[in-house]
Amino acid sequence: MRNQADHAAEPEALFLNPARDPGVGFVVPPAFWWHLRDRGVIEGFAASDDEAMNTRIEAHLRQVKRHRAFTQVAEVNVVPVLLEDAAFRKSYATAGGKALLNGAAGARLLNRFGWDRPGMDAEAALGRYFADCQAVNAGAVLPLGVVPDGVDFAIDCRNTFNYFHFLTETLSQLCVLDGMAFTGRVFIHFPNHPEKTRTFVRGFIDALFPELAGRVVLERAPKDYTRVLSAFSFQWTYFQMPPSVIGSLDGLAQSDLSWHGHRATRSSRAVLAMNTVESTLLALRARALRAIAGRDVSHLPKRVYITRASGHARDRQMQGETALVELLEAFGFKALAFEDLTPLDQIALMAGAEVMVSAHGAGFANMLFASPQCTVIEIGTLQTAQIRWGDFWPVAHASRCRYVSFIADHACDTPLEVPDFTTAGIVPVRLSDKGLGRVMGFVAALCGHIPRLHRAADVTRLAGQLLRAGHPDRAEVMLAQHADMRSGNLDLCLAQADLHKARGEWHAELIALHAAWAADPTRWQTLAQVLWCARRIGNTPVQVWAIRLLQAEFPDRIADLAKDRDWVQQLL
Numbered sequence: 001m002r003n004q005a006d007h008a009a010e011p012e013a014l015f016l017n018p019a020r021d022p023g024v025g026f027v028v029p030p031a032f033w034w035h036l037r038d039r040g041v042i043e044g045f046a047a048s049d050d051e052a053m054n055t056r057i058e059a060h061l062r063q064v065k066r067h068r069a070f071t072q073v074a075e076v077n078v079v080p081v082l083l084e085d086a087a088f089r090k091s092y093a094t095a096g097g098k099a100l101l102n103g104a105a106g107a108r109l110l111n112r113f114g115w116d117r118p119g120m121d122a123e124a125a126l127g128r129y130f131a132d133c134q135a136v137n138a139g140a141v142l143p144l145g146v147v148p149d150g151v152d153f154a155i156d157c158r159n160t161f162n163y164f165h166f167l168t169e170t171l172s173q174l175c176v177l178d179g180m181a182f183t184g185r186v187f188i189h190f191p192n193h194p195e196k197t198r199t200f201v202r203g204f205i206d207a208l209f210p211e212l213a214g215r216v217v218l219e220r221a222p223k224d225y226t227r228v229l230s231a232f233s234f235q236w237t238y239f240q241m242p243p244s245v246i247g248s249l250d251g252l253a254q255s256d257l258s259w260h261g262h263r264a265t266r267s268s269r270a271v272l273a274m275n276t277v278e279s280t281l282l283a284l285r286a287r288a289l290r291a292i293a294g295r296d297v298s299h300l301p302k303r304v305y306i307t308r309a310s311g312h313a314r315d316r317q318m319q320g321e322t323a324l325v326e327l328l329e330a331f332g333f334k335a336l337a338f339e340d341l342t343p344l345d346q347i348a349l350m351a352g353a354e355v356m357v358s359a360h361g362a363g364f365a366n367m368l369f370a371s372p373q374c375t376v377i378e379i380g381t382l383q384t385a386q387i388r389w390g391d392f393w394p395v396a397h398a399s400r401c402r403y404v405s406f407i408a409d410h411a412c413d414t415p416l417e418v419p420d421f422t423t424a425g426i427v428p429v430r431l432s433d434k435g436l437g438r439v440m441g442f443v444a445a446l447c448g449h450i451p452r453l454h455r456a457a458d459v460t461r462l463a464g465q466l467l468r469a470g471h472p473d474r475a476e477v478m479l480a481q482h483a484d485m486r487s488g489n490l491d492l493c494l495a496q497a498d499l500h501k502a503r504g505e506w507h508a509e510l511i512a513l514h515a516a517w518a519a520d521p522t523r524w525q526t527l528a529q530v531l532w533c534a535r536r537i538g539n540t541p542v543q544v545w546a547i548r549l550l551q552a553e554f555p556d557r558i559a560d561l562a563k564d565r566d567w568v569q570q571l572l
Contacts, residue, residue: 008116011126011128016094016098017133018100018237021095023084023098024095025143026082026143026232027079027082027180033237033238034074034238036072038073039071039072040397041401042069043404043469044064044065045404047406048432053416056382057382064389068270069275070275073397074252075278076277076278078175078231078279079234080180081230082229083225084145086224087223091159093230102156104169130239137245138242140241152225153187153229157169159190160198160201163363164362172283174209177212186217187228189220189223190218233278234246235273235276239262239264249275278394291344297345297348301333303331303356304334304336304349304355306356307321318359318428321431323436324436324440333357338366350366350369352371355446356370356377358379368398372401374399375401375404375446377443379435382407382418383418386418402470404465410428441453441458442465445471446466456489459479472503490516493519510530524550527546527550527554548572
């Protein structure tokens with residue numbers, strides 16, 4: 001019995017089209033494909049010991065925020081389905097002999113399709129497949145399925161030892177049973193050896209789904225069913241349906257560099273995954289918060305550093321952790337390991353936390369339970385920023401917390417090179433003294449202890465970090481405390497303007513921008529900012545002044561500004 005997909009076949013023979021292929025029936029007509037919701041605050045900052053590496057880190061972070069982040073996120077519907085002739089294989093499911101492109105499991109199937117076809121244009125084949133699906137699905141009507149009495153429910157599980165995958169991909173799927181009056185058994189199928197199953201699996205099921213007590217069976221794949229209920233996500237259905245049926249997310253993309261609309265390129269799939277939240281993840285958050293309602297949480301700290309419990313997690317202890325914990329404790333932080341807490345205490349800890357700090361790891365899945373006022377600080381590397389940062393975006397979007405990553409150094413012999421994940425795996429973090437200073441400056445400011453800095457560049461950086469991370473009040477105090485440095489300093493004047501802009505204080509922004517122009521009259525971009533700000537508040541004299549100065553001092557720039565803008569031409 002095969003336990004893996006045969007990626008030598010063509011996509012249409014491998015992947016199920018839910019509107020056309022037999023084997024799947026929707027229990028009720030889905031209420032929606034997806035709808036929009038506000039995003040969480042997600043930011044990243046450089047904290048390397050090497051300035052060249054810091055420049056490289058900041059360039060990567062800017063590229064991600066400009067070209068891969070949507071202005072809002074899409075909540076993708078996950079619904080119960082009846083599968084016919086079903087099979088559960090290595091962390092994915094099939095119906096009628098074709099694999100379901102279902103959430104994270106579907107993403108892995110699509111990625112594996114490319115990896116397993118060397119010398120063949122796998123991405124082109126996938127492109128043709130999705131284009132063909134869109135063509136035949138123009139009048140798509142999803143098939144309905146009648147649930148027979150006594151049918152069981154089954155879902156796939158990537159493995160039973162990684163907390164992140166279990167919580168976000170598997171446990172959340174149980175929420176599709178809400179409101180169904182389901183009385184059957186629940187099967188969770190996984191590919192790893194049963195001895196690797198960790199205690200958190202049963203612990204979280206029992207704590208959050210007590211109504212399923214005695215009915216949940218953990219069973220190793222493969223497993224076949226004639227009929228079985230399961231959960232189906234519309235995440236990848238986005239590329240199987242034409243815009244006329246499923247709508248379009250194009251208006252949320254800030255550029256077309258990585259997002260290619262309904263063309264299901266590898267980069268578009270990655271962008272979609274980062275900017276969507278499955279409805280079951282939101283349902284799991286709501287269920288978890290209900291489970292701790294009224295619970296005594298007085299024993300749990302508001303400021304916490306999450307460490308790794310010995311023997312529970314992979315050996316990736318951060319270098320420099322001891323010094324970091326000592327400094328954090330001075331600001332009222334307590335060091336804890338999630339593994340030493342019960343499931344409900346883990347949830348309650350995050351729900352009540354003001355600030356959580358930790359090195360990169362699976363524990364950041366618990367951002368799902370954080371409050372929107374919580375700031376979650378991850379200390380990672382450029383390697384984790386490149387290959388793992390986006391994985392955690394959906395849980396940050398689900399809770400709408402403030403997710404801030406400080407990108408430090410790699411703890412390896414070549415720290416300035418990004419290690420190859422396929423050979424080195426995830427490399428631990430090394431937090432240098434310089435990196436420690438950047439992290440602690442941010443943390444101290446969050447805790448109300450604004451540091452007195454001696455360089456304007458450091459003030460500008462920290463104030464900008466606080467503002468971007470959703471703490472304008474702290475940024476204001478930071479800038480006010482260093483107001484004596486502002487006169488004649490371009491960067492500090494621009495930082496002050498950014499603060500006013502974030503608060504919608506347009507007149508104050510214009511004053512700060514004028515001060516920035518006075519500090520450095522060689523910067524044409526400042527004049528452009530003055531122009532936009534003056535236009536926003538309807539200040540025509542300042543608009544005329546800025547346009548004419550641009551025309552006189554930067555004639556090569558005024559042509560670009562005037563292009564397709566009749567109002568600029570009228571003011572010249």
